[in-house]
Amino acid sequence: MYTIAVTNQKGGVGKTTIAMQVAAALSRRHRVLLIDTDPQRSTQWWAGNVARPLPFDYAGPQQPSVLARLPLLKVEYDFVFVDTPGSLEETRTLELVLDAADYALVPMTPEPLAVEPTMRTIHRLIEPRHLRYAIVLNKVDPRIPDQRDTWTHRLDADWGYPRTAETLRLYKAHADAPILGELVTAMPDNRRTAGLIGEVTRLALEVSTHVAATSAGVW
Numbered sequence: 623m624y625t626i627a628v629t630n631q632k633g634g635v636g637k638t639t640i641a642m643q644v645a646a647a648l649s650r651r652h653r654v655l656l657i658d659t660d661p662q663r664s665t666q667w668w669a670g671n672v673a674r675p676l677p678f679d680y681a682g683p684q685q686p687s688v689l690a691r692l693p694l695l696k697v698e699y700d701f702v703f704v705d706t707p708g709s710l711e712e713t714r715t716l717e718l719v720l721d722a723a724d725y726a727l728v729p730m731t732p733e734p735l736a737v738e739p740t741m742r743t744i745h746r747l748i749e750p751r752h753l754r755y756a757i758v759l760n761k762v763d764p765r766i767p768d769q770r771d772t773w774t775h776r777l778d779a780d781w782g783y784p785r786t787a788e789t790l791r792l793y794k795a796h797a798d799a800p801i802l803g804e805l806v807t808a809m810p811d812n813r814r815t816a817g818l819i820g821e822v823t824r825l826a827l828e829v830s831t832h833v834a835a836t837s838a839g840v841w
């Protein structure tokens with residue numbers, strides 16, 4: 623069982639979106655549990671709009687102490703995703719989640735205001751725990767020339783942070799998904815959604831491979 627914290631102290635970068643959609647994508651082939659530790663309860667509202675059943679097991683909202691009790695559960699999971707709060711007031715929650723995690727997935731938007739909080743999250747909370755992690759660039763706007771290249775170059779060459787090869791574009795379908803109760807496993811596959819479904823599916827495969835490889839020490 624691998625526990626993946628989806629985390630960034632910057633709000634609105636896509637933690638909830640990525641936790642829900644990547645958990646759904648991995649549930650096609652794996653046993654997945656999603657835990658929400660954010661008092662904002664965004665996943666609860668989303669999950670409430672999904673036509674039942676959810677493709678993964680769902681526990682939210684929870685205190686982070688629930689993570690320590692997971693091994694006692696009778697059910698065994700391949701992946702446990704933890705959605706986390708995006709505010710500085712919740713640092714203690716984040717610390718407890720990261721203490722229990724095997725891997726941190728750090729969504730980041732390609733905007734200057736996201737840089738400092740993302741770096742702070744990595745330097746103060748993730749790296750001191752020697753936790754493997756990767757940034758995933760989210761909300762890349764295809765209408766802005768070179769945005770993806772500029773930001774991947776910054777991450778790779780200027781700052782040297784590990785990142786996923788897959789990046790997620792800005793899609794209205796992502797923004798609509800919580801209210802429509804849509805997850806990649808049950809979205810109509812059409813022009814509105816095809817790009818999104820492909821990106822999330824590839825990201826899920828990449829993350830699952832990373833997590834398993836890093837835990838075996840072969841990153």
Ligand SMILES: Nc1ncnc2c1ncn2[C@@H]1O[C@H](COP(=O)(O)OP(=O)(O)OP(=O)(O)O)[C@@H](O)[C@H]1O
Pocket residue numbers: 632633634635636637638639640660662664706707708709760761762790791792793794795796797798800
């Ligand atoms: N790739 C995307 N394209 C379009 N909209 C997106 C994308 N990713 C996220 N969004 C939208 O951006 C907003 C913020 O995303 P989300 O709630 O996932 O971020 P968050 O990091 O969980 O925020 P918080 O810190 O408040 O918990 C939401 O309205 C979401 O639907």
Ligand SMILES: [Mg+2]
Pocket residue numbers: 637638639660664705706708
């Ligand atoms: Mg959220």
